[in-house]
Amino acid sequence: MLFAAPLFVALALVTPAAAEERTVPQSRTEMQLSFAPLVKKVENAVVNVYAERSVERRSIFEGDPFFEEFFGQRMPNRSEKQSSLGSGVIVGANGIVVTNNHVIEGASDIKVALADGREFESTVVLKDERIDLAVLKIKGDVKFSTLPLGDSDAVQVGDLVLAIGNPFGVGQTVTSGIVSALARNQVRSGDFGFFIQTDAAINPGNSGGGLVNMNGELIGINTAIFSRGGGSNGVGFAIPANLVKTFVASAEHGNATFDRPFIGATFDAVTSEVAEALGLDRARGALISRVQAGSPAEKAGMKPGQVVTAVNGIAVEHPDALGYRLTTVGIGGTAKITVIANGKQEELTLALDRAPETTPRDERLIEGRNPFSGAVVANLSPRVADELRMPTNQTTSGVVVTQVNRGSPAARIGLQPRDIVIELNGAPVTTTETLEAMVNENPSFWRVEIERDGQRIRQFFR
Structure with missing residues (x-):
């Protein structure tokens, strides 16, 4: 294979140049060594995170016509307190703590307890469900161990x-x-x-x-x-x-959300069958299956059929590893992407930026006597698609459902977040303003076409 040597060179780049020598215990004395000094060194920076949240319990009579009529469709729900326990690590002497997002998700009150028993109130600085991380800031003018x-x-x-x-x-x-x-x-x-x-x-x-x-x-x-x-x-x-x-x-840096780089390409895993078909010596890397026009991927020269094998000289094992590598480079940076196609290796430069809002989202709550009532819709763009965790191979234009209020007509007809509204009564839905004008016409019947997970669904209502 002509490309075997270049591939070997690329993979050799991933070996850390300054890797420390590792040794195994050489004697009985070394086997009896203790971790105690190491624990003492770091223990004060590991904390307990106590999160308390209010949860509304739905009435068992909700949905019953008799009780809804008696209570005017306002069922007597009750709230109760729930708490979750987790851990965190202080990484900033000013009280910056890192923990998992699921530990503090939905919490109204978060306390941090130090190893010595002291407790402090804290606030959420940044959280992200998708990577399950959260940053807290401890309230208090204290210098903390890190x-x-x-x-x-x-x-x-x-x-x-x-x-x-x-x-x-x-x-x-x-x-x-x-x-x-x-x-x-x-x-x-x-x-x-x-x-x-x-x-x-x-x-x-x-x-x-x-x-x-x-x-x-x-x-x-x-x-x-x-x-x-x-x-x-x-x-x-x-x-x-x-x-x-x-x-x-x-x-x-005060960011309200954690942005991942927008690539504008779809990647698949390299299976053994794919590796054999492409002439690769092993199943490793991320196969480019689609590139959006005008995207950073296209501008970098990435093409369908290429396999990404490394980012900045570090090997890429699978598409998830590619996403990780690009995210750690960060918004505003550039990454050297190593790709292989037709037995040839090439290095591309990819500029990393946040997903653009090519069309203003113009988010609207649809109201009135219509099937969409209770749905929040927005104009779709790469930015909105990223926030909704929509596949990058879906269309990035049109009107998308971002939220459906519980018990609303939209919920009853089965609308879901990430549904893309394609047509209403045979007319294309291009913007949220167009959709709102259409539903206000109050026709005698409704013929709705939506796209969900790449599939078209048609429904009729009177």
């Missing part, structure tokens, strides 16, 4: 690590293990999967705690347990510290 962020790209399989958490009511917990795998994906649903895998026991309350290397550096935020019973006897996963760095930097 855990330095390490380089997760320097982590190797077999490295010794500690998983440290502080679940409230239990106290601080420390478990040891090794890094058992890198670049793990398909661990949970989300924007992309790229995790450090460890056999160190990660208990449920330790979500948001730290995965620490032998230098006392944070190399990951513990986030998931994979076991049949949900206990800590399975495999644990951590979000790499390099992604945490990018996320914290976004929070410190």
Whole structure:
């Protein structure tokens, strides 16, 4: 194969030039060494995160015609307090804490408890459901102990690590293990999967705690347990510290949302069959299946059929790894993309920017006596599509449903967020203004066509 040598050169670039020498215990004395000094060094930076939220319990009579008529369709629901417990890591002396988003999601009151028992109120600076990270700011004019962020790209399989958490009511917990795998994906649903895998026991309350290397550096935020019973006897996963760095930097710059780079291309996994068909020596990389016109991918020279094998000289194992690598480069940066096609290797320069709002979203709540009443709609653009986590291979123009109010006519006919409204009574729906004008005409029947997950659905109503 003519391309075997260039591919070997590209993969050789991923080996860390300054990797530290690892050694195994050489004597009985070394086998009896303790992690205690390391734990003492980092324990004050690992905290408990206590989040309290109000949850409304729906009445068991909701939907019953008799009781809805008696109460005027306002059923007597009740609210109750729920709390969640997790861990966090202080990464800024001014009280910046990193934890998992699921620990604080929906919380109205968040407290942080230090290892010495002190408690502080905190506020959410930035959170993101898709990568399950959140940044908190502790209220208080205190200088806090911190855990330095390490380089997760320097982590190797077999490295010794500690998983440290502080679940409230239990106290601080420390478990040891090794890094058992890198670049793990398909661990949970989300924007992309790229995790450090460890056999160190990660208990449920330790979500948001730290995965620490032998230098006392944070190399990951513990986030998931994979076991049949949900206990800590399975495999644990951590979000790499390099992604945490990018996320914290976004929070410190005052960003309201965490933006991922907009590429404008669709990627598929390289299976063994695809690798054989393309003449690759192994199933590795991200296959470009579609490139949007005018997108950063097209401007960089990316084409369908190419396989992305590396970003900035670091190997790409799968499409999720590509998303991770580009996200850690950050908005405003550029990435050197290594691609292979027809046995030839090429390096492209990709500019990284946030998804554009090519058409003003003009978000509107549809009201009145019509099937769309209770739906919030917006003009679709790459920016809106990214926020709604819509596939990049879907159209980026038209009108999309962003929210459906519970119990509304829109909910009753089955409208869902991410539905794209194509036609109404045979006329194309191009903007939210057009849709609102159409429904206000109040026709005697409704013929609706929507696109959902790439499929067209037609419905009729009177």
